[in-house]
Amino acid sequence: MSTGERAFVSAVRKYCASHGIDVELKAQGWLIAMERGSKRRFAFGYDLGLNSAVAHRIANDKAATADVLEMCGIPCVPHTAFLSPRMYKYIVPTGAWTAMLDLLQQNPQGIVVKPNEGTGGIAVFRVRTEPELEVAANEIFASERSLAISPYLEIEDEVRVVLIDERPIVVLSKNRPAVLATASAPFWNWRSQPFRLSGCRLSCRASPEISAKPRSTRCRPRAGAMP
Numbered sequence: 739m740s741t742g743e744r745a746f747v748s749a750v751r752k753y754c755a756s757h758g759i760d761v762e763l764k765a766q767g768w769l770i771a772m773e774r775g776s777k778r779r780f781a782f783g784y785d786l787g788l789n790s791a792v793a794h795r796i797a798n799d800k801a802a803t804a805d806v807l808e809m810c811g812i813p814c815v816p817h818t819a820f821l822s823p824r825m826y827k828y829i830v831p832t833g834a835w836t837a838m839l840d841l842l843q844q845n846p847q848g849i850v851v852k853p854n855e856g857t858g859g860i861a862v863f864r865v866r867t868e869p870e871l872e873v874a875a876n877e878i879f880a881s882e883r884s885l886a887i888s889p890y891l892e893i894e895d896e897v898r899v900v901l902i903d904e905r906p907i908v909v910l911s912k913n914r915p916a917v918l919a920t921a922s923a924p925f926w927n928w929r930s931q932p933f934r935l936s937g938c939r940l941s942c943r944a945s946p947e948i949s950a951k952p953r954s955t956r957c958r959p960r961a962g963a964m965p
Contacts, residue, residue, distance in 0.1 A: 743767060746784055788902065800854050800886040817886040819854045822879040835875075841887050842871055848890035851875065853882045864890055 747767050754761045754772055762771040770781040780787060785794060796802045801819030808814060818841060820834045842849055842865065851874040852862040861882075863874035878885045900908040 750781060798855050800852070800888075801884075804888075815888050815891060817854075817888045819884050819886050820875075821884045822882065824879070825883060838871060838875065838887060839868065841889075842866075842868065845889040850888050850890050851878065852886055853878055854884040854886040855882070 744767060747763065747770065750770055750772070751761055753759075757774075759772050759774045762773070763769070764771065768783055772779045772781070789797070796806055799819070801817040804814050804817040808816070818837070820838060821829065823831075848864050848866040849871075850862065851865050851871065853860070861878050863870065863877075865871045865874050875885060896912040898910045898912065899906050900910070
């Protein structure tokens with residue numbers, strides 16, 4: 739039975755139990771206090787406090803992260819940040835809309851527009867036209883201080899590498915849900931069911947298995963786009 743506890747909290751509990759560390763939860767599990775003897779450490783949200791405050795802020799900013807990776811000679815997807823017009827009272831306006839349109843014209847395959855900070859795949863848009871860009875920017879700026887624009891890229895796989903002291907400790911593969919449609923259970927049967935993938939867009943392609951059997955179509959979410 740599910741306890742409703744975050745997977746992160748459960749993992750911390752399990753680790754601490756096996757190492758003789760007492761755990762106390764505050765703020766509905768968002769703040770975790772870990773204590774053994776006279777030593778106490780905290781975890782907040784998903785942050786264990788292993789990085790400096792500056793490193794944490796950079797990692798939470800998509801455009802800043804791309805800039806740092808580029809400076810270090812590490813290949814990455816470029817991200818360009820644009821501040822909300824609400825921030826213009828703190829900075830000098832720089833003609834952001836013209837720059838956004840330039841990025842759209844430079845990437846005929848489309849661009850991805852999303853909040854510049856945070857995670858979760860919320861308010862992520864694949865944009866191919868100027869009206870779509872206007873809708874995406876308005877929706878994001880309604881609740882965010884900045885957005886990031888990157889080129890839309892087709893990817894084969896996505897992995898995340900966790901490093902501690904520059905050593906890779908964990909490699910995670912990001913698997914997206916897939917739906918298999920056949921002649922006996924065609925796409926349009928389940929399409930009408932209440933089904934939604936947050937932050938994803940379904941794209942369909944023929945299954946590589948070609949035989950006398952009915953052809954199947956595999957539908958996979960597309961990264962960087964919304965339904």
